[in-house]
Amino acid sequence: MKVYVGNLPWSVTDLDLKNLFAPFGDVESAQVVMDRDSGRSRGFGFVEMAKQHAAQAIAKLNGQEVESRALRVNEAQSRDKKASSF
Secondary structure, eight states: EEEEEEEOTTOHHHHHHHHGGGGGGGGEEEEEOTTTTTTTTEHHHHHEOOHHHHHHHHHHHHOEETEEEEEEEEEOOOOOOOOOOO
8 A cells, every 4th residue: 555644854865665564565666756946855754564554554644743844744645647627
């Protein structure tokens, strides 16, 4: 399952994100989304892990403070292609 993690502190790295989720199970991938132009964090990221572990992580980490910022953690929504207006 892909998990969205929002309101991340700017200092959080991919490894920090992986380590945050590791206590809940095997993390397949963890990525902080970076701004293409500046190379700085955009303040959110994604983690992929088994569904049952992801559900536990969401329940425990949503609202938890990291560096005085309350995380927003939930199941990532797929980005649908824009429908044609014809």
